[in-house]
Each structure stands twice: as C-alpha cells, then as structure tokens.
Amino acid sequence: SQQGEEDPQALSIQEGENATMNCSYKTSINNLQWYRQNSGRGLVHLILIRSNEREKHSGRLRVTLDTSKKSSSLLITASRAADTASYFCATGGYSGGGADGLTFGKGTHLIIQP
C-alpha cells in the first residue's frame, strides 16, 4: 500500500507562478523525501527533510514538514517550463541500517503553461 498521498493529483499553472503540492502520510517517519520524474531525466531526488526539521530550502524549492499533522508541502517558486513533471513524496529511506526502501505516493502531475 502507498504511504504518502499527494494533493492535488494534477496542477496546471502559468510559467513564473508558484506551485504548491502537498503530501500526507500515515505512520511516523524518520525522514521524508521529494522526487521529480519526467521523461527526459527519469526519477530524480530533489530534497530530503528529517523528522526534526520543519523547513528546508534548495534553490527554488521549499519543503515544509509538520509531523504532528503527518504532512509535508513542496513549493516551487518562479516556475519554468522545465519544471513540468510528476512530483512524488516518499517516506522510509532509513531505519538505522536495516530495510530502507522508499514508499511513494501516487504523485502530483505538474504542468507549466508557457
């Protein structure tokens, strides 16, 4: 079963606007990761936020994490056509040396209109 659920499932915005997508998960986590997938570059890691962090930035990306609500958000500022892709949140990824496979949500499909 899928741990994370992204919202919305699809999002279409104009180039230059900001895009926000959300992720909710069910069980307690050690960290949460966001990945991007497009046909050109495959599945690529964007950012990792640990459970003791509330916010993290990387270039035009801003991720927040609220462990009390079991939710995370990804903000992409000043969107570009190249940001058109599917975005997935993933949980798991570290358990102190044991099984650390990721559990992905269904993703948000983002379309940037020129």
Place this chain on the structure above:
Amino acid sequence: EAGVAQSPRYKIIEKRQSVAFWCNPISGHATLYWYQQILGQGPKLLIQFQNNGVVDDSQLPKDRFSAERLKGVDSTLKIQPAKLEDSAVYLCASSFDSGTPHEQYFGPGTRLTVT
C-alpha cells in the same frame, strides 16, 4: 560520475513467457533496490540488497519474481511466468550507505509490456 545503468530499456513479451532485467549500480554503492512502477502510480519497492544479501523482499511476488546480486555489484530481476498485470516500468536504484538518511539514485528503467 556514471549513473545507474539498466537494460533493456524496453521489452515486449507475451503472457506466460519469462523476462530478465539487468542493473548496474553506481560504483561504490552497497545498497541496490528494485522498484515496480505501474502507470499512474508511484514506484513500489520489490526488493532491497545490501552488498549481495537480501535485506527486504517482503513485497516481491516470489512465486514468479526472483532477483539476485552476485558479487555485490550487478543485479538481475527475473519474472517467470509473466502476467498481464506485470506490465510496468521496473526501476533500479542504488544508494551509498552513509549511516544517515540518504537519497537514492534511480536508473532510467525498463518498460515491460506483457500482451
């Protein structure tokens, strides 16, 4: 640095046939994963290797799927016999076990179509 390599990129087979996928992880990455991604869904973990040992295969349909990682480097995932519902993209990923939460590096995937 070279990324995760996978082959073939595409494969079409008939149901009940067998198929094998190959993965070469990033050099120095001890951990290797196989994921299955069905159209419209996120990837689902099938199996995780640490060097040449299996760490987690709880979601691997063992009646038809098998995987090995001989010598702790390359890995092969096999399906025998294939079913229509096995149509998906099979992604291989690797990671460097740093002892802290870390990202995974994904290959381009093998798109399997079962007819």
